[in-house]
Amino acid sequence: MKKFARECAGKKAIVDFHINENTITETSRPVDYSFFQYKQLKPVGVEQARATRLGEPPERGKQDKKYLTKGIWLNNNKLTNIKNMDTLVASVIESPEKLSWVDFSFNYITHIDQIILKFCNLSIIYFHGNRIKEITEVGKLHKLKKLRNITFHGNPISDMNDYRHIIISFLPTIVHLDNRPVLKSERYQPLHPDSIKPVHPDSIKYMKTINDGDAVSCLKPGEAKNIESAPEETKETPHEDGDVGDRSPTFEKEVKIDGTATPASGNEEVPHRRKGHCRCYFKGKRLR
Structure with missing residues (x-):
C-alpha cells in the first residue's frame, strides 16, 4: 500500500510539474533580446537575455533550462532578414512551437522569410520601423491563421496608396493593424484595381506560388531539438x-x-x- 502511495505521489508530482510549467509559459513576460546590435539571427545563450526593461527575464524550465515564455523581443537590432529565426527561438525558449509574439521592429529588414511560417501560433508580429518596400512580402504571412495584431508603419510600403486596405485584404484574420482596430468598413470594402497596379506582376506570381504551393510545416513539440545550428555569420x-x-x-x-x-x-x-x-x-x- 505504501509503495502504491509513493508511485501515485510521484506521478502526481510529474503532472503538477508540467501543469506549473504550462501555466508559467502562458502568463510569462517575453524574453528580451533587443538593443544587442545583432546583424543576423543565430543561436544565443539564455544568459544573454536583457533584464533591465522588464525587471528580470522569464522563469526557466527545469529540463532544458530555457525560458518559459511565448514571446521574444528582437527589436532595435541591425537585422536585415529573419533567416534562422527557428534556430534562435529554439535555443532560448522551452516550447518554441508555442511562440505567439515576436517583435522585429526598428531593424533593417527588407524581406520576410518563410521560416516564420513554422510558428503557426503567432498572433502578434511587429515589423514597424523596417525597410520593407514590396507589399507582396506581407502576403507571405497569409498562412498564419492565428495572426491578430501586426504592424508595418514606418516601412516604405506604408506610403502606398490604400496601404491599410491592401494589408487587410492580404491578412483577413487581423483585428489590429499598426495598433489601430480594423473596421468592418475596411474589411469588406472592395479593393480598387488601381491600388495593386504598382505591384510588379512577377511579385504577384511569386506570392501566389507561396500561398498555393507547399507551405513550411508548423513546428511541433519536440522538433526543436532537431533544428540544425545556423550557418556561420556572413x-x-x-x-x-x-x-x-x-x-x-x-x-x-x-x-x-x-x-x-x-x-x-x-x-x-x-x-x-x-x-x-x-x-x-x-x-x-x-x-x-
Whole structure:
C-alpha cells in the first residue's frame, strides 16, 4: 500500500510539474533580446537575455533550462532578414512551437522569410520601423491563421496608396493593424484595381506560388531539438556612417526572373523575388 502511495505521489508530482510549467509559459513576460546590435539571427545563450526593461527575464524550465515564455523581443537590432529565426527561438525558449509574439521592429529588414511560417501560433508580429518596400512580402504571412495584431508603419510600403486596405485584404484574420482596430468598413470594402497596379506582376506570381504551393510545416513539440545550428555569420558591408546601408540592389549582369532574362541598366530596380544568384551592389560596394 505504501509503495502504491509513493508511485501515485510521484506521478502526481510529474503532472503538477508540467501543469506549473504550462501555466508559467502562458502568463510569462517575453524574453528580451533587443538593443544587442545583432546583424543576423543565430543561436544565443539564455544568459544573454536583457533584464533591465522588464525587471528580470522569464522563469526557466527545469529540463532544458530555457525560458518559459511565448514571446521574444528582437527589436532595435541591425537585422536585415529573419533567416534562422527557428534556430534562435529554439535555443532560448522551452516550447518554441508555442511562440505567439515576436517583435522585429526598428531593424533593417527588407524581406520576410518563410521560416516564420513554422510558428503557426503567432498572433502578434511587429515589423514597424523596417525597410520593407514590396507589399507582396506581407502576403507571405497569409498562412498564419492565428495572426491578430501586426504592424508595418514606418516601412516604405506604408506610403502606398490604400496601404491599410491592401494589408487587410492580404491578412483577413487581423483585428489590429499598426495598433489601430480594423473596421468592418475596411474589411469588406472592395479593393480598387488601381491600388495593386504598382505591384510588379512577377511579385504577384511569386506570392501566389507561396500561398498555393507547399507551405513550411508548423513546428511541433519536440522538433526543436532537431533544428540544425545556423550557418556561420556572413560578412556584411557597413554603411559610410558605420550603420547598415540601404539595401536597394543594382545588378552586375542579367538576372533571371521566372525563367526570363532581364538586363540591368544603371540603377534600374529589379523585383526582389528572383531565381538564381546575383551580385548586389550599393554605391559601388558589393552587398552580397
